Amino acid sequence: MTLKQTADPERAAAPGPAPAPRRGRPSHRLQRYGPAYAMLLPFALLFIVFLIFPLGRSFYYSLTDFNGIKAPEFVGFQNFSELIVNDDRFHKAIWNTVKYVLGSVILTIALGLVLAIAFKTTSLRDRVLRTIFFLPSVSAGVGVILVWRWIFMVDSWGLGNTVVRFFGGENRAWLAEPGVSIPILTTMAVWGGAGYAMVLFVAGINAIPDELYEQASIDGASKARQFWHITLPLLRPVLVFVVITSTIGAFQIFEPVYLLWRRSASIVGGPLDSALTIVPYLYDMGFNRFQLGYASAIAWVLFLIIFLVTLVQLRVTKTFKEFDR
Amino acid sequence: MSVKTLASAGTATKRPTPFKRRVNWAAELARLPLYLWALVVLIPFWWMIIAAFKTVPELMKNPPTFFPQDPSLDSFYDPTLGNKDSVEGVFQRWDEVAGGFLRFAFNSFWITVTVTVISLLIASLAAYMLTKTAAPGRRIVFVTIISSMMIPWQVSLIPNYLLTSDLGMTDSYLGYIIPGLAKAFVVFFLVQYLRSIPDDLVHAARVDGASEWRIWWQIILPLLRPALAAMAIFVALGEWNNFLWPLIIIRTDELFNLPMALSSLNNSIVSSPGSMGVAMAASLLATLPTVVFFFLFQKHFIKGIALSGIKA
Numbered sequence: 001m002t003l004k005q006t007a008d009p010e011r012a013a014a015p016g017p018a019p020a021p022r023r024g025r026p027s028h029r030l031q032r033y034g035p036a037y038a039m040l041l042p043f044a045l046l047f048i049v050f051l052i053f054p055l056g057r058s059f060y061y062s063l064t065d066f067n068g069i070k071a072p073e074f075v076g077f078q079n080f081s082e083l084i085v086n087d088d089r090f091h092k093a094i095w096n097t098v099k100y101v102l103g104s105v106i107l108t109i110a111l112g113l114v115l116a117i118a119f120k121t122t123s124l125r126d127r128v129l130r131t132i133f134f135l136p137s138v139s140a141g142v143g144v145i146l147v148w149r150w151i152f153m154v155d156s157w158g159l160g161n162t163v164v165r166f167f168g169g170e171n172r173a174w175l176a177e178p179g180v181s182i183p184i185l186t187t188m189a190v191w192g193g194a195g196y197a198m199v200l201f202v203a204g205i206n207a208i209p210d211e212l213y214e215q216a217s218i219d220g221a222s223k224a225r226q227f228w229h230i231t232l233p234l235l236r237p238v239l240v241f242v243v244i245t246s247t248i249g250a251f252q253i254f255e256p257v258y259l260l261w262r263r264s265a266s267i268v269g270g271p272l273d274s275a276l277t278i279v280p281y282l283y284d285m286g287f288n289r290f291q292l293g294y295a296s297a298i299a300w301v302l303f304l305i306i307f308l309v310t311l312v313q314l315r316v317t318k319t320f321k322e323f324d325r
Numbered sequence: 326m327s328v329k330t331l332a333s334a335g336t337a338t339k340r341p342t343p344f345k346r347r348v349n350w351a352a353e354l355a356r357l358p359l360y361l362w363a364l365v366v367l368i369p370f371w372w373m374i375i376a377a378f379k380t381v382p383e384l385m386k387n388p389p390t391f392f393p394q395d396p397s398l399d400s401f402y403d404p405t406l407g408n409k410d411s412v413e414g415v416f417q418r419w420d421e422v423a424g425g426f427l428r429f430a431f432n433s434f435w436i437t438v439t440v441t442v443i444s445l446l447i448a449s450l451a452a453y454m455l456t457k458t459a460a461p462g463r464r465i466v467f468v469t470i471i472s473s474m475m476i477p478w479q480v481s482l483i484p485n486y487l488l489t490s491d492l493g494m495t496d497s498y499l500g501y502i503i504p505g506l507a508k509a510f511v512v513f514f515l516v517q518y519l520r521s522i523p524d525d526l527v528h529a530a531r532v533d534g535a536s537e538w539r540i541w542w543q544i545i546l547p548l549l550r551p552a553l554a555a556m557a558i559f560v561a562l563g564e565w566n567n568f569l570w571p572l573i574i575i576r577t578d579e580l581f582n583l584p585m586a587l588s589s590l591n592n593s594i595v596s597s598p599g600s601m602g603v604a605m606a607a608s609l610l611a612t613l614p615t616v617v618f619f620f621l622f623q624k625h626f627i628k629g630i631a632l633s634g635i636k637a
Contacts, residue, residue, distance in 0.1 A: 035537035036460035043451035044466070046507035051473055054484035061483060068487070111362070118356050131623070132363050135370065138619040138626070141566040142584040143608030146591055147369045150376070150601055157387045159372060165388070191366065196630065203631030252477055255568055259591050279479055279569075287573060292483050299480040306477055 058296045066293035079297035090298070092273050093281040094305075099182050100277060101250040104189035108246055109239075111190060112197025117231075120202050130202070133195035140192050145259045148188055149175075152260070175261055178274035185275060188256055197242050204238035205231060240317045244310055251306050254279040278302050373612070376605035377401070381412060384602050400602035412599045415607045419586075422578050426607065429586040433611075436501050436582060437564040441557050444506045448556075449549055452515035453541045457527045467516065470509045486573050495574045501582075505570070511556050514633065518552040519545070555629025558622060565615060583611040 062079055064072035083090050115133055119126040136144065151159040152174035161171045174180055208231065216226050232239075257280045261270035268284040269276030278298065286295030371391075376384065378396045399405075402414040419425040451470075455463045485504050486495075494500035526548075530540045546553070568584040575585060590604040619626060 033458065033460035036454045036458040039450040039454045039537065039541065040460075040466065042447040043507055043512065046447070046503070047470070047473075047509070050485055050488070050504045051481060051507060051509070052469075054481035054488065055473075055476065057484035057487075058480050115359060115362075118359050129359075129363055132366055134626075135616070135619075136366060138562070139370075139612045139615050141612060141615070142568055142587040142591070143373070143612040144369060146587060146604050146608050147373045149591065150605070151369065151372070155385075157385050157389050159368075159389065162388050191369075195366070199627055199630050203627075248477070252479065259588060262591060282479060282482075283569070286483055292487075296480075296483050299477070299482065303476055303480050307475060310475070 058299060061293050061296035062300050063297075064293040066296075067290045068292050069290075072293060075293070079294050080301070082294070083297055083301060089273060089276065090281060093269075093276045093278050096182060096273075096275065097251060097253070097277040100185050100189070100253065101247060103182070103186040104193070104250050105243065105246050107186065107190045108193040108197055109242060111194040112242070113201055115194060115198040116201030116205055117227075119198075120205050130195075130198065133198055135195065136192040137196040142255060142259060144192070145188075145256050148184075148256070149260050152184060176271050178270070178272045181261075181270045181275035184260070185253065185256055185277075189250065189253075193246060197246065200238055200242050201235065204235045208234045236317065236320075240313070244313055247309060247313065248306055251302065251309075252279055253277050254283065258283070278305075373605050373609055376602055377609045379602055381599040381602065384599065400606035412603055415603055415610065418590075418603070419578060426586065426610070428579065429581045429583050430610070432498075432580060433565060433582040433584075436498065436567075437561050439498075439502050440505060440564045441561045443502075444508050444511060444560055445553055445557060447506065448508060448511040449515055449546060449553065450541060451512050452519055452549075453537075453545045455512070455516050456519040457524060457540075457545070458537065470512050474509045474513060482569075482573070489574055496576050496580060498580070500574045501571060501580075505564070505567075508560065511560065514556055515549060515552055518549065518632075522548055551625075551628065552632070554622070554625045555632055558618075558626055558629055559633075561618075562615065583607075587611055 061072060063074060063076060065075050065078075066072035115130075119129045119133075153160070154171070154173040154176065155161070156165075156171050158174075160174055164170070164172060172180075174184065212230050212234075213226055216230060221229070254277075257270070257275050257277055258268060261267075261275055268280045268288070279302070282295050282298040282302070285291045285298060375391065375393050377400055378393045378398070379390070380395055380397050380399060383390060383394060398414075399412055400414055402416045403411050405411045406413060406417060415426050417425070419428075422428050424431070454460060455467050489495055489500045489504055492500075494503065526544055527540055530544055535543070566584060567582065568588065571580075571582055571585050572588070575581060581589070587604070587607055590600065590607055593600045593604075
């Protein structure tokens with residue numbers, strides 16, 4: 001039930017059965033635990049070859065000038081300084097990503113919470129509605145992105161323009177207007193993600209014992225007070241989980257950016273780069289321009305940003321927790 | 326709290342109140358915008374379905390129709406191909422690829438099944454070793470695995486691309502499948518689950534002389550079933566929708582998965598409105614299996630998500 005447990009790797013590390021006697025020659029130990037190691041082997045091998053080893057390589061590349069053909073040339077932290085100091089496109093990508101993450105995470109969670117509170121019972125109506133809200137999380141693929149592309153089409157027969165005209169507006173070229181790029185991405189994220197958050201919140205809310213609410217009602221607490229003083233604090237572990245995982249996911253957005261504004265293979269990022277976020281930029285640098293060293297540096301900056309944001313979020317929630325006591 | 330009670334907490338378990346509650350009109354009124362939101366959620370799906378069955382002239386109608394007036398299967402297969410106003414249906418495109426669209430569906434299916442089965446098997450072996458044996462070094466292994474979860478996978482994207490191409494696996498099923506098999510998250514989840522299962526069973530089996538492999542196969546795997554079901558859903562959905570990786574390593578059309586095929590249709594949307602219907606037909610065919618899958622395993626879906634939130 002708690003996040004504490006896993007936040008602490010020491011306590012999280014395998015408790016298992018009582019430790020076996022440590023003595024004995026290594027060959028004996030190998031004999032004894034041979035099968036155990038053999039069981040770990042397939043995973044460990046793939047994990048090392050396709051995860052750990054690439055991480056090391058990626059870090060090395062981030063310190064080099066490398067186009068994938070000639071041998072990498074060591075340049076120290078030049079890629080990073082270029083990214084952080086000079087690269088306007090990268091700054092734009094970061095700024096766009098931050099706007100997108102803030103908007104989509106806040107709206108997704110707020111809507112998910114509202115949906116969970118409104119439709120948390122086992123009644124037929126609630127179950128049907130929950131299924132509807134959850135549907136986009138199941139079918140979140142390229143297919144749905146194509147539908148969105150059509151919705152936001154320039155032509156008068158696009159759905160977006162039909163709705164706008166219905167309310168008395170003019171046809172708009174949604175995908176050509178820099179100002180609406182991030183709102184479009186945010187809308188898609190909320191549409192796709194709110195149901196997922198809702199499912200987690202419903203589970204969390206229904207795990208709260210009824211007695212607490214009954215007691216509070218007897219004591220004359222209003223519904224609003226019950227929400228603030230019972231639901232929200234007891235929901236905090238789930239809330240923290242949803243905030244952190246959806247933030248991490250939002251930072252990694254790629255497919256909608258790549259597909260929605262796609263006109264030719266070598267252009268990524270929409271009008272005036274208004275939809276350019278970090279991962280599409282990484283893709284552009286790495287696989288359109290073959291600046292693999294530079295792209296690796298972008299990947300590590302992405303890691304650093306996500307890592308720092310997660311730390312801050314954990315810190316903030318911890319502060320809140322102490323404040324409650 | 327035991328896993329069992331948490332799992333059941335996943336789906337709403339509040340008992341309905343025994344007496345019939347009076348309708349609270351204020352609360353219903355407050356829910357009104359949420360009903361509208363349900364409509365908003367459904368519209369793109371509806372749009373996808375109807376567009377797949379519209380004819381080209383109707384696709385370009387202004388204002389658009391919300392029910393196809395003259396439902397047709399042309400976007401799937403147009404028998405009048407070659408005439409004016411005809412379109413190249415989903416099953417008529419890619420005629421240079423044997424099987425065309427069906428080949429892509431097969432690729433997606435085959436890759437998804439392989440990755441799901443193998444990654445769960447090796448993860449469950451690792452999770453068993455990490456929780457139910459006393460082999461030295463398991464702690465450091467586990468800490469390494471959970472630490473790796475903090476690093477976004479894009480960080481290893483470029484080296485993995487180079488490695489895959491050094492191994493000669495670009496443009497092959499192997500290149501699709503092998504680099505994505507070791508899933509740290511699955512091991513983490515299964516370890517958490519196994520911890521809540523008492524060791525007695527395993528001890529008893531060992532005393533009876535069962536080998537570790539046999540214990541894993543006959544005791545651990547059956548016990549892990551709910552957790553494996555939840556993880557299978559996550560892994561399978563992720564693989565079905567996998568796009569960035571094949572985008573990088575796949576060059577020949579024969580090896581496209583469905584997202585790649587859809588993406589290539591995406592490029593033709595802008596140039597000719599008629600192919601919008603084809604794109605929607607293809608999207609429908611690619612999305613439908615996930616929705617059917619969801620309705621078949623709805624309980625596991627919801628439980629799995631709830632578990633992931635509560636266990637984490």
